[in-house]
Amino acid sequence: PIIRQAKKQGDLPARLKFLINQGEDRGGKLIADTLLPMLAYAARRVPEISDHLYDVDNALRWGFAKDLGPFQMWDAIGVAEGVKLMQDRDLHVADWVHAMLAAGNTTFYRKNDGAEQVFSPVTLAYETVPQSQWAIDLDELRASGKEVARNDSASLIDLGNGVLCFEFHSKMNALDSDINAMGMQAMELLKDDTWVGMVVGNQGSDFCIGANIFMIMLAAQSEQYDQIDDLVHQGHQLMMAMRYSPKPVVTAPFGRVLGGGAEVVMHGGRVCAAAETYIGLVEVGVGLIPGAGGVKEFVRRVITPAMKAPDADPTPYLQRVFEQIGMAKVGGSAFEAREHGFITDADRIVMNAADVLGRAKQFVLDLAESGYTPPAKEKLYAAGRDGLAAMRVGVWMMQQGGFITEYDAAIGNKLAYVIAGGDLSGPQWVDEEYFLDREREAFLQLVREPKTMERIVYMLQNNKPLRS
Numbered sequence: 001p002i003i004r005q006a007k008k009q010g011d012l013p014a015r016l017k018f019l020i021n022q023g024e025d026r027g028g029k030l031i032a033d034t035l036l037p038m039l040a041y042a043a044r045r046v047p048e049i050s051d052h053l054y055d056v057d058n059a060l061r062w063g064f065a066k067d068l069g070p071f072q073m074w075d076a077i078g079v080a081e082g083v084k085l086m087q088d089r090d091l092h093v094a095d096w097v098h099a100m101l102a103a104g105n106t107t108f109y110r111k112n113d114g115a116e117q118v119f120s121p122v123t124l125a126y127e128t129v130p131q132s133q134w135a136i137d138l139d140e141l142r143a144s145g146k147e148v149a150r151n152d153s154a155s156l157i158d159l160g161n162g163v164l165c166f167e168f169h170s171k172m173n174a175l176d177s178d179i180n181a182m183g184m185q186a187m188e189l190l191k192d193d194t195w196v197g198m199v200v201g202n203q204g205s206d207f208c209i210g211a212n213i214f215m216i217m218l219a220a221q222s223e224q225y226d227q228i229d230d231l232v233h234q235g236h237q238l239m240m241a242m243r244y245s246p247k248p249v250v251t252a253p254f255g256r257v258l259g260g261g262a263e264v265v266m267h268g269g270r271v272c273a274a275a276e277t278y279i280g281l282v283e284v285g286v287g288l289i290p291g292a293g294g295v296k297e298f299v300r301r302v303i304t305p306a307m308k309a310p311d312a313d314p315t316p317y318l319q320r321v322f323e324q325i326g327m328a329k330v331g332g333s334a335f336e337a338r339e340h341g342f343i344t345d346a347d348r349i350v351m352n353a354a355d356v357l358g359r360a361k362q363f364v365l366d367l368a369e370s371g372y373t374p375p376a377k378e379k380l381y382a383a384g385r386d387g388l389a390a391m392r393v394g395v396w397m398m399q400q401g402g403f404i405t406e407y408d409a410a411i412g413n414k415l416a417y418v419i420a421g422g423d424l425s426g427p428q429w430v431d432e433e434y435f436l437d438r439e440r441e442a443f444l445q446l447v448r449e450p451k452t453m454e455r456i457v458y459m460l461q462n463n464k465p466l467r468s
Contacts, residue, residue: 002027012067013076020077020085032085035073040086042070043094051122053108054129067205071108071118079106096121114140134358138167138203149185153178156186162196162368163361164189173204174212175260175292180234187241190249197364197372200242200268201252201357207277210259213286217456220447228447229440235260235292236436239267244374248367252360253277254353258330262342263292269374270367271347272360273334279342280330284411285465287452290325291443295418296435298324299380301341303419307381307427314383314427315390321419322391326412379429382421391416407451407468414442 002025006015020035022028042056050056057069074082080101083093100108100119108119110126117126141147141157148156153170166186168179190198201207211231219227242249242264251268253261257279265271265279273279281294289295303317323329324340331337334349343349350359395412398404404412417423418438421430446452451468458466 134355136357154182196368197248206255207253208261274353277334282328287455384424388420
């Protein structure tokens, strides 16, 4: 119960402070009895292992995948409060911590004129935390008046040097109509000579976990299908505006990049991804198919180039795309995402996630300086009836073998319909918009299905897919 209450407290520092003060609860006592000795020990090892607190914090964060290092956690609890809790447990607190508090300093880290500073146990004074040359802090830019526009889910921020940032800040950075609207506003702003290009990025815990399925569920339950249709159509408009922008649009993914988030990434002019980027089209898990151009993009990237060769057989390429989307494959890194087709050889991968925004900004400037031109529109290969039949045979065999459920097969058949470009009498070369229309058609059909609603509700309640 105490963990459930903690989840309602807000961000990680707020949750940590709540838990550490629940001494009467078994869970709270366990956390305090394990965390406080570690914090006290970390303080006693400085300056023995390093003169700088940020070295210790970074070692724990980078080496053990922690969100906060020991002194950042101690700041979240409150330094003075932490000392009292430690003394109550007869834990020895380093002398320099007492000296810091006695001098009227209440935190290890602080902001001073926009710069992050940290207390030094050696000089007993604050020093500036060194930053990478690529470091960008969107909150600092916002505080300094660089926010150009804002709504509940997204913002536009001036990164300097004529580069605009399109930032998501909805819950879990989920895509919604406000993000679509802000994106279209950004594309309009890019027409002004003030801007040379745009980065699509943010500094949340994950780049984007996909569409806001809660809003889709509410609209479907109240039979407001026109609202869902508008949302999908707006998404298509934004994706195509990004792809064909005359100025470079660089997407800067990191962490989880799922569903609609992956489609945003694929529609940028270029990608500058953190190495630890986990990207995939996972919509089948909630009874849907990609609805923002994801299927169209895989047809363009995988099937179309292959079919330009004389006498090419589309079957293996259709199968590859079907498996990528139908099996909801998620890459284990940006390098694997490149193998899957989400990232191209022209894109960049950055090892340090903290540098992604800065590197993406530089990518925009490099592209603008080199005379960036948007891609030319091209016809895409629609396999038609024969390709559709081949994929549906594969779906049937999976169902007969007990690998997928009856409704999995129904979703698979809808996906196959879109990948094949519908039930055309023969292969044809069609516009991108043709595939977008097939996507929207299939998406709206699936969102009306009760079993899709069951899957969406189950995902919202349990954070894992339902196999119905």
